[in-house]
Amino acid sequence: MTLATYFDYFILPILTISxxxxxxxxxxxxxxxxxxxxxxxxxxxxIGIITIFTIRSNQKVLLDxxxxxxxIAFLSTVAFSFYIEKREDD
Amino acid sequence: xxxxxxxxxxxxxxxxxFFASLGILRMPDFYLRLSVTVKAxxxxxxxxxxxxxxxxxxxSVSTKAIAIIFxxxxxxxxxxxxxxxxxYLTGTPLWKGTIIDELAGQxxxxxGLLKNEKPSEQKTDSEQPQGQIAESEEETK
Numbered sequence: 504m505t506l507a508t509y510f511d512y513f514i515l516p517i518l519t520i521s522x523x524x525x526x527x528x529x530x531x532x533x534x535x536x537x538x539x540x541x542x543x544x545x546x547x548x549x550i551g552i553i554t555i556f557t558i559r560s561n562q563k564v565l566l567d568x569x570x571x572x573x574x575i576a577f578l579s580t581v582a583f584s585f586y587i588e589k590r591e592d593d
Numbered sequence: 594x595x596x597x598x599x600x601x602x603x604x605x606x607x608x609x610x611f612f613a614s615l616g617i618l619r620m621p622d623f624y625l626r627l628s629v630t631v632k633a634x635x636x637x638x639x640x641x642x643x644x645x646x647x648x649x650x651x652x653s654v655s656t657k658a659i660a661i662i663f664x665x666x667x668x669x670x671x672x673x674x675x676x677x678x679x680x681y682l683t684g685t686p687l688w689k690g691t692i693i694d695e696l697a698g699q700x701x702x703x704x705g706l707l708k709n710e711k712p713s714e715q716k717t718d719s720e721q722p723q724g725q726i727a728e729s730e731e732e733t734k
Contacts (some may be wrong), residue, residue, distance in 0.1 A: 505595050505596075508709055509600055511605070514603050517607040518607060518610060518611075521613070521614035524614040524617070524618045525618070528618050528626075531690070534623065536623055536685060537623055540623075541617060544613065544614065544617060544630050544634055547634045547638055548634065548638070550661070550665075551606070551638045554641045554658070555603075555641060558644065560668065563653070563657075569642075569648055570661055570664075573661055573664050573665055574664070577664075577669075577671075580672035580676055581675055583676070583679075584679035588678070588679040588682055
């Protein structure tokens with residue numbers, strides 16, 4: 504078994520199942536803060552998927568997208584928590 | 594040799610991410626979900642990025658991957674702290690089986706400031722603030 508088939512048939516399916524499980528929590532989360540951390544986790548797993556895809560397709564340009572996504576995930580979580588704290592009613 | 598190292602690192606990383614997503618689905622409480630998510634997902638993505646840094650012979654790819662790992666390790670605790678503080682201040686209930694809520698009565702809900710002294714020292718046990726521990730399982734589900 505080569506490394507390419509291992510990535511294709513083991514690592515990527517595990518990451519895909521993880522995104523589906525987090526998406527269930529994103530739909531069902533009882534409060535808005537649950538949805539915020541679910542969104543954050545989806546973006547973080549997306550960075551991992553982009554990394555594996557970079558390795559498999561040998562396109563190193565795609566890692567730039569991962570940098571931007573990491574930045575956006577942090578900024579969105581901080582902005583969400585800032586405005587949730589400022590909001591008057593729940 | 595390199596292939597075996599890459600396989601081991603990526604397996605641990607993918608399993609860490611899988612356990613993080615399982616935890617965010619199954620944990621009974623927002624705070625437990627937060628505690629599972631941040632550490633395990635950061636470690637998993639960091640290991641996957643380390644695979645890319647080892648596997649590519651180019652120095653620019655390794656620099657970018659290590660920069661992403663560094664950025665994730667710095668920023669994810671800050672984001673988790675801010676969202677946890679916002680959740681506590683807006684009154685998200687704790688799990689029913691929580692033994693102690695040490696912040697109970699110490700936050701001023703109007704201004705969001707933390708008081709220094711414990712308010713329970715002057716009061717008797719029956720007057721201690723209850724905190725935000727939920728009444729039933731369904732409340733935090």
